[in-house]
Each structure stands twice: as C-alpha cells, then as structure tokens.
Amino acid sequence: MAQSNDLNLELELLEGELQEENAPDPLDLIDAEGPDQGISEAQLVEALENLRGDYDQTMQGLKLFCEHRDARCHPLLVPLLQSSCPILRMSAVYALGRNPYSAALPLLQQQFQLDSNSFVRKALAWTLGNYADADVTGDLLQALRFDNAAVRLWSAGSLVDAALAHPDQLDVVTTELLLTLQVDREAAVRSNCAWGLGRLHPQLSAEQQLSLEEGLLQALLHDCDTGVRQDARSALEQLDDGEVLGRLQTLVDEGLIG
Numbered sequence: 671m672a673q674s675n676d677l678n679l680e681l682e683l684l685e686g687e688l689q690e691e692n693a694p695d696p697l698d699l700i701d702a703e704g705p706d707q708g709i710s711e712a713q714l715v716e717a718l719e720n721l722r723g724d725y726d727q728t729m730q731g732l733k734l735f736c737e738h739r740d741a742r743c744h745p746l747l748v749p750l751l752q753s754s755c756p757i758l759r760m761s762a763v764y765a766l767g768r769n770p771y772s773a774a775l776p777l778l779q780q781q782f783q784l785d786s787n788s789f790v791r792k793a794l795a796w797t798l799g800n801y802a803d804a805d806v807t808g809d810l811l812q813a814l815r816f817d818n819a820a821v822r823l824w825s826a827g828s829l830v831d832a833a834l835a836h837p838d839q840l841d842v843v844t845t846e847l848l849l850t851l852q853v854d855r856e857a858a859v860r861s862n863c864a865w866g867l868g869r870l871h872p873q874l875s876a877e878q879q880l881s882l883e884e885g886l887l888q889a890l891l892h893d894c895d896t897g898v899r900q901d902a903r904s905a906l907e908q909l910d911d912g913e914v915l916g917r918l919q920t921l922v923d924e925g926l927i928g
Contacts (some may be wrong), residue, residue, distance in 0.1 A: 795821050795825045867885065868886075
C-alpha cells in the first residue's frame with residue numbers, strides 16, 4: 671500500500687476531508703511507518719500546552735503529535751476522543767496511533783464500533799494496527815466485512831499486523847483476506863489484501879501457504895482490475911519461492927500473463 675513521505679498534516683486538508691468525500695485523506699499523506707524526526711523539548715512543551723488551549727491551539731498540538739512521539743501527550747489526547755468536532759476526534763485518534771497508549775485502547779475500540787464519521791473510523795482502522803499486541807482482530811474483521819471502502823482498506827493492513835503479533839489468529843485472518851481478495855468490489859481493497867497476504871506467507875503452515883499462493887494466482891489470472899493483477903503478481907514474486915516463480919514463468923511462456 672503506497673504511502674507518501676510527506677509528513678505535513680495541513681489543517682486545511684483535514685477540514686476539506688470532512689467536507690469532501692473525494693478529498694485526499696491525511697493518513698495517505700503521512701508516512702506512518704517513517705522514523706520520528708528530532709524535535710526540541712521547547713517545541714514539545716509548547717505542543718503539550720496547545721493541547722489545553724482553544725480550537726486552533728489544540729489543532730496545532732495535535733499536528734505535532736501526529737508526527738512525533740512523547741508519552742506526556744497521552745492524558746491530553748484521550749478527552750479529545752469525545753469531542754463533538756470530527757476533525758479533533760480524527761486528529762486525536764491518529765495521534766494515539768503515533769503515540770500508542772494502552773489505557774486508551776478500550777475507548778478506541780468502542781469508538782471504532784460507534785463513531786458515525788467514516789473519516790474518524792478510517793483513522794481508527796490505522797491506529798488499531800499500532801496496538802497489534804492487543805486483541806483487535808475482531809474489531810478489524812468486522813470493519814473489513816461491513817464498513818466503507820476506505821475503512822476496509824486500512825483494516826486489511828492492520829489485520830496483518832494483528833495476525834503477525836498473534837500467531838493463533840493467522841488462520842482466520844488469512845482466510846478472511848483471501849475471501850476479500852475474491853469478493854470485495856473495490857480494487858484498492860483487493861490490492862491491499864494481496865499485499866497483506868504476501869506479508870503473512872512466511873508465517874503460515876505449508877498447507878496454508880499453498881492456499882494463499884493459489885488465491886493470489888487466481889487474482890493474477892482473473893481479477894478485472896489491472897492494478898490488482900499486478901499487485902497479486904508482485905506479492906507472488908516477492909515470496910521468492912522457486913516453485914511459485916516457476917509457475918509464473920509457465921504462465922508467461924503460455925502467454926497468459928505478460
């Protein structure tokens with residue numbers, strides 16, 4: 671799943687997010703996997719004070735803690751989850767993903783089930799992936815099955831993180847991602863499932879690996895979207911399995927794939 675290296679979370683973009691369904695999402699504009707950049711103590715203290723301020727000050731503080739980690743922000747972020755403003759809720763959720771806080775997890779899980787704003791739920795789908803050591807699989811499976819496309823997409827990625835942290839959940843997550851790869855109506859969600867399945871492959875039993883490989887091969891051959899077919903092929907190639915690579919070469923030789 672592609673993510674930009676741009677770490678600037680613009681307030682104007684956040685506001686546009688909630689006004690325009692097709693606007694870019696701030697989670698797509700932030701490299702959530704990127705390293706934390708150096709920041710001075712004075713800047714951190716100012717940001718902590720901003721979290722206690724008015725709306726504009728709070729947003730400035732949230733912007734910083736969406737990009738930087740400091741445990742002192744935890745007790746100031748949690749109350750913002752109950753804000754009537756979806757922009758504040760979404761930003762607080764993302765900041766708690768960047769700054770995981772175990773005491774906030776029950777609130778985040780509850781909000782994932784109940785928040786009416788899809789952009790907040792999308793942020794929650796990403797954030798729960800940063801709590802993968804906890805039991806978040808059930809919440810994410812529910813979202814993958816029933817929520818909108820943006821939430822399903824991020825839920826798929828977070829499910830992989832959860833399954834890697836909990837080997838006993840590998841079977842159910844792999845099965846669900848294979849099913850979603852077949853039936854989800856959104857190509858981006860199917861592509862993310864292909865990418866996630868590639869990550870899970872090394873942790874699976876030989877039997878599970880065969881089922882996964884077959885699912886990816888079927889997507890490569892039959893998915894109606896070119897991007898999904900390419901992502902399925904990339905996932906198969908990255909397995910670095912001689913037998914799988916041989917099957918791909920056979921498909922090339924027979925003219926079934928380019």
